[in-house]
Amino acid sequence: MTGSSARSRSRTRRWVAVFAAALAIGGLTAVAPTAPAPSATAATSAPDPDDSRPIYRFWSQGYDNAHFYTLDHSEAQNLHTKDGNWAYEGTDFRVWPLESGTCPAGTSPVHRFWSSAYSSHFYTMSASEVERVRTTDSNWNYEGVRFCSTQSQSAGTTAVHRFWSPAFRKHFYTANAAEAQNLRDNDANWNYEGVAMYAPTSGAGSAPITGAAAPRVGCQSPALPAALAVKDAARITQLFGGAGALRDAIAAGRADCLPLDDPALPWVVVNKQRAISPLSYTPPSLTVPSSSLVDGGIRSDAIGSFEQLQRDVANSGAGRIALTSGYRSYATQAAIHRNQVALLGQVEGERLAARPGHSEHQLGLAADVVACGTNGCGSLYSFAGTAQENWVRDNSWKYGWIVRYESGQSGTTGYNPEPWHLRYIGVDLARVYHDGGYHSLEAFFGLPAAPQY
Numbered sequence: 001m002t003g004s005s006a007r008s009r010s011r012t013r014r015w016v017a018v019f020a021a022a023l024a025i026g027g028l029t030a031v032a033p034t035a036p037a038p039s040a041t042a043a044t045s046a047p048d049p050d051d052s053r054p055i056y057r058f059w060s061q062g063y064d065n066a067h068f069y070t071l072d073h074s075e076a077q078n079l080h081t082k083d084g085n086w087a088y089e090g091t092d093f094r095v096w097p098l099e100s101g102t103c104p105a106g107t108s109p110v111h112r113f114w115s116s117a118y119s120s121h122f123y124t125m126s127a128s129e130v131e132r133v134r135t136t137d138s139n140w141n142y143e144g145v146r147f148c149s150t151q152s153q154s155a156g157t158t159a160v161h162r163f164w165s166p167a168f169r170k171h172f173y174t175a176n177a178a179e180a181q182n183l184r185d186n187d188a189n190w191n192y193e194g195v196a197m198y199a200p201t202s203g204a205g206s207a208p209i210t211g212a213a214a215p216r217v218g219c220q221s222p223a224l225p226a227a228l229a230v231k232d233a234a235r236i237t238q239l240f241g242g243a244g245a246l247r248d249a250i251a252a253g254r255a256d257c258l259p260l261d262d263p264a265l266p267w268v269v270v271n272k273q274r275a276i277s278p279l280s281y282t283p284p285s286l287t288v289p290s291s292s293l294v295d296g297g298i299r300s301d302a303i304g305s306f307e308q309l310q311r312d313v314a315n316s317g318a319g320r321i322a323l324t325s326g327y328r329s330y331a332t333q334a335a336i337h338r339n340q341v342a343l344l345g346q347v348e349g350e351r352l353a354a355r356p357g358h359s360e361h362q363l364g365l366a367a368d369v370v371a372c373g374t375n376g377c378g379s380l381y382s383f384a385g386t387a388q389e390n391w392v393r394d395n396s397w398k399y400g401w402i403v404r405y406e407s408g409q410s411g412t413t414g415y416n417p418e419p420w421h422l423r424y425i426g427v428d429l430a431r432v433y434h435d436g437g438y439h440s441l442e443a444f445f446g447l448p449a450a451p452q453y
């Protein structure tokens with residue numbers, strides 16, 4: 001069975017960007033080790049091919065073209081029927097199972113690594129490579145010996161070829177010579193690294209994988225491209241299995257198909273490391289809420305819930321709130337940033353005001369609110385400690401809004417605490433954010449802290 005048709009479904013649309021990003025990551029070459037030459041040392045005794053079994057092979061589009069190989073039947077069966085992130089591709093090369101924790105006579109250990117940074121596994125028989133990766137490359141966590149094989153070519157064996165993709169940051173192995181040749185000739189995503197091991201061509205069978213495959217979820221879902229094309233956040237969330245599953249997929253690196261920088265989607269992350277794209281972005285439709293001190297509005301997908309929040313805080317007896325800053329254009333943000341920096345200097349000024357192109361206000365999904373009473377409305381700086389602020393802090397998530405710049409989070413967000421700055425991420429995601437006890441979008445999505453530009 002070949003998976004090359006599956007792999008050639010790689011996202012050419014974003015391939016160049018991914019490739020460029022991968023090249024930009026320091027130390028990447030360290031994780032693309034060249035396959036060791038097969039050992040010249042002959043095995044002391046020939047292993048018995050009848051004890052070898054074919055390995056189960058899986059492919060995941062959600063994990064950005066990851067492949068996974070296991071000899072463990074229950075693990076493979078579970079992946080097939082319960083985990084919609086993985087597609088079973090059939091069996092591939094033969095390996096020997098461990099016997100009481102050791103490799104059978106004539107075989108040697110195949111070591112396995114896992115990288116959460118790359119969302120992928122890596123297998124090698126080279127003891128020196130194992131040592132080098134363990135001691136010099138923190139991207140990979142050593143998982144131990146999972147099965148056994150041979151490093152020498154002999155009668156009745158076939159080469160297992162090893163590839164590395166800088167674009168996907170994945171390894172791939174196959175004993176199918178035609179598949180390997182096809183990748184080498186026709187798929188620039190994959191670099192050939194040589195022979196990983198020699199596998200017997202005959203032997204025992206592996207127990208079959210049975211039952212219906214789990215429905216494809218997230219990036220694997222056949223319905224996702226259409227939902228992404230029309231930027232249907234609710235449908236996308238549903239195809240990931242709900243907002244909690246969506247968050248988990250993003251944080252675990254299973255959502256590479258899902259742009260976190262698309263300003264049209266409510267989970268867009270804008271911070272000092274992530275500019276709005278495009279910089280000239282203008283929301284398609286803006287509405288000024290009924291209780292507002294300004295002209296700048298809120299986007300159509302968020303205005304209804306904002307006005308409901310305004311009504312409910314007043315109905316609760318905590319008092320009214322008013323919008324004092326909603327949408328701000330790039331030019332407006334540039335002026336605000338200029339003024340704050342002129343007033344306070346670069347460092348202090350930028351703890352308060354974002355550089356143009358880096359403000360959530362340009363999304364139309366941010367709302368600065370103030371507390372209002374019988375004598376009118378207070379300022380941003382008098383919002384903290386008001387009954388309104390207490391109510392908003394405890395309840396805004398129910399409306400899809402989070403307090404974006406919390407106290408104690410400046411090292412992550414790069415901003416002083418702003419209890420007045422609310423950010424819409426959608427009701428379902430905001431519930432997951434609240435229930436999970438998160439205090440920044442960066443932590444929520446597993447993104448690096450962004451304290452500085």
Ligand SMILES: [Zn+2]
Binds near residue numbers: 325366
């Ligand atoms: Zn703000």
